[in-house]
Amino acid sequence: VRNLELEVDQISKLRDIANELQEKYDFLVPAVKESLESNRIDVENAKLLIKERLKRKAHVVPILMPCIGILERAHDFESFFKFLSKYNFIGYLNYKLLKALSQLVKDDE
Numbered sequence: 624v625r626n627l628e629l630e631v632d633q634i635s636k637l638r639d640i641a642n643e644l645q646e647k648y649d650f651l652v653p654a655v656k657e658s659l660e661s662n663r664i665d666v667e668n669a670k671l672l673i674k675e676r677l678k679r680k681a682h683v684v685p686i687l688m689p690c691i692g693i694l695e696r697a698h699d700f701e702s703f704f705k706f707l708s709k710y711n712f713i714g715y716l717n718y719k720l721l722k723a724l725s726q727l728v729k730d731d732e
Contacts, residue, residue, distance in 0.1 A: 652713050656704050659724065666703045668727040670694055673712070676720065 631637045659669075674691055681687040690710055697703040707713055 648713070652708060655707075655713055655721075659704065660700060662725065663729045664700070664724060665727045665729050666697065666700055669703060669724055670697060672720075672723055672727070 628641070631641050674694055677687050677691050677694070681691070690712075693710065694706055697706045
């Protein structure tokens, strides 16, 4: 990915598009955190959902395999979100996955 970023930086039109996408991503991160946190997502179920998807993807992209072990160490919302952010999984949270995560809201009532 880093090599691709270097190539994109060399072409002004692509650099402008990349900068625009980065700005949108920068707003996406806190929005995802706020949404997951305010809806009191069940962290253990969210970890299970993401872990299963990672296992399927790891067959094609083996470099993802260590992420499963790292994800297992998340024990609360903050450590779960730190994993998503640190390992660039916010972008991985596509519409279908966000929809699935939204159904994992804790029901205290």
